[in-house]
Amino acid sequence: MFTLRWGTQLSQKLHPYQRKRTDAVPSTGSQRTLKVAVVGAAGGIGQPLSLLLKHHPHIETLVLHDQENVKGIAADLSHIDTSAVVQHFQGPKKLALALKGSDIVVVPAGKPRKPGMTRADLLDANASIAVAVANAVSTACPGALLAFITNPINTIVPIVAEILKSKAVYDPRRLFGVTTLDVVRSKTFLGESIGVEPEEVTIPVIGGHAGLTILPVLSQCDPPFDGDEAERLSLFHRIQEAGTEVVIAKAGRGSATLSMAYSGARFVDSLIRGIKMEGGDEGVVECTFCESDVSEAKFFASPVILGPQGVKEHLEIPCLDDLEKAALKCLIPILKKNIEAGIKYGQSAVVCGF
Numbered sequence: 191m192f193t194l195r196w197g198t199q200l201s202q203k204l205h206p207y208q209r210k211r212t213d214a215v216p217s218t219g220s221q222r223t224l225k226v227a228v229v230g231a232a233g234g235i236g237q238p239l240s241l242l243l244k245h246h247p248h249i250e251t252l253v254l255h256d257q258e259n260v261k262g263i264a265a266d267l268s269h270i271d272t273s274a275v276v277q278h279f280q281g282p283k284k285l286a287l288a289l290k291g292s293d294i295v296v297v298p299a300g301k302p303r304k305p306g307m308t309r310a311d312l313l314d315a316n317a318s319i320a321v322a323v324a325n326a327v328s329t330a331c332p333g334a335l336l337a338f339i340t341n342p343i344n345t346i347v348p349i350v351a352e353i354l355k356s357k358a359v360y361d362p363r364r365l366f367g368v369t370t371l372d373v374v375r376s377k378t379f380l381g382e383s384i385g386v387e388p389e390e391v392t393i394p395v396i397g398g399h400a401g402l403t404i405l406p407v408l409s410q411c412d413p414p415f416d417g418d419e420a421e422r423l424s425l426f427h428r429i430q431e432a433g434t435e436v437v438i439a440k441a442g443r444g445s446a447t448l449s450m451a452y453s454g455a456r457f458v459d460s461l462i463r464g465i466k467m468e469g470g471d472e473g474v475v476e477c478t479f480c481e482s483d484v485s486e487a488k489f490f491a492s493p494v495i496l497g498p499q500g501v502k503e504h505l506e507i508p509c510l511d512d513l514e515k516a517a518l519k520c521l522i523p524i525l526k527k528n529i530e531a532g533i534k535y536g537q538s539a540v541v542c543g544f
């Protein structure tokens with residue numbers, strides 16, 4: 191029988207350097223069932239992501255929202271013999287209603303890249319979508335965990351933070367840019383290179399989610415990657431440019447969708463396992479882009495321990511070798527600029543009343 195392997199196998203194992211005792215947290219009731227909303231559910235990512243989430247044993251209600259018609263997708267998914275009930279909503283006027291009472295909102299709404307574009311080129315098209323979702327979340331489900339897939343992640347997440355701040359509902363523990371695909375790709379490429387199952391590979395990927403801001407910490411790979419300097423640089427570059435590899439291969443028909451849906455589902459599963467964590471549980475570790483003071487940039491992708499309220503603890507930036515230290519030094523100014531653009535956009539959206 192086909193079963194999805196939710197739980198430990200899908201999410202990042204605790205790496206030895208991350209292994210820490212965490213404070214006991216009160217039980218939030220592992221029996222609680224959850225409402226998860228997907229905004230952009232009719233899209234290239236949204237459809238397979240919704241398919242994967244329909245199989246999640248802890249999702250009681252799966253809400254599909256899109257500006258396009260999602261009725262057919264909901265009807266289709268609702269015939270799958272798993273218990274999640276599928277609801278559907280279309281258009282901006284239905285967004286707040288769709289999100290009402292959601293525990294988790296995951297957002298793959300927005301334009302994807304075409305060959306020749308950078309992720310930053312998507313800002314004009316996608317920023318207003320992020321603002322609309324943040325506004326709706328602030329009234330419909332201010333306590334939800336909010337995971338953005340929409341690019342450019344480095345700028346979209348700071349925009350959303352500004353909108354939520356203006357509504358006095360911003361909780362940095364609950365807002366995430368999904369960078370799981372960078373980890374998934376790193377595990378795959380390293381597994382091939384080392385000659386082990388990709389699932390056995392653990393590697394932190396830090397920084398941001400665009401070109402040079404993506405920093406796979408190869409020196410902390412487990413099992414160790416012991417390629418020579420040339421292999422190391424080539425792998426480093428391939429991971430940074432893996433999104434572009436897909437954009438070029440799709441030749442104008444969008445960017446990564448299936449691997450992103452898999453990665454998005456894995457991230458949602460980790461959020462759910464955090465929500466359902468019982469006192470004494472060790473916690474779920476994922477690399478994700480969120481506000482922190484682990485680096486000089488206000489937002490940074492790094493390993494966090496997830497718990498019932500979202501981020502339970504930010505782990506230190508892993509030990510870096512000389513190449514990685516240089517890469518971090520080079521990415522920080524780029525990331526800061528991306529973040530600053532988001533803060534400015536968000537603040538002006540607030541002033542303009544969007």
Ligand SMILES: NC(=O)c1ccc[n+]([C@@H]2O[C@H](COP(=O)([O-])OP(=O)(O)OC[C@H]3O[C@@H](n4cnc5c(N)ncnc54)[C@H](O)[C@@H]3O)[C@@H](O)[C@H]2O)c1
Pocket residue numbers: 229230231232233234235236255256257258298299300301302303312316319322338339340341342343368369370371372399444445446447450
């Ligand atoms: N974080 C990552 O690692 C990662 C990976 C891949 C793609 N992405 C990004 O994800 C986004 C979506 O990619 P895709 O390939 O699914 O694109 P797509 O065009 O196939 O789908 C986007 C969907 O969003 C919907 N949408 C647009 N505006 C909306 C709104 N205001 N409200 C509700 N729905 C709306 C569209 O109707 C469409 O169905 C892109 O911005 C892409 O760059 C991020």
Ligand SMILES: O=C(O)C[C@H](O)C(=O)O
Pocket residue numbers: 302303309341371399432433434436437445446
């Ligand atoms: O590359 C893109 O534009 C999509 C996404 O960010 C990716 O990494 O695949």
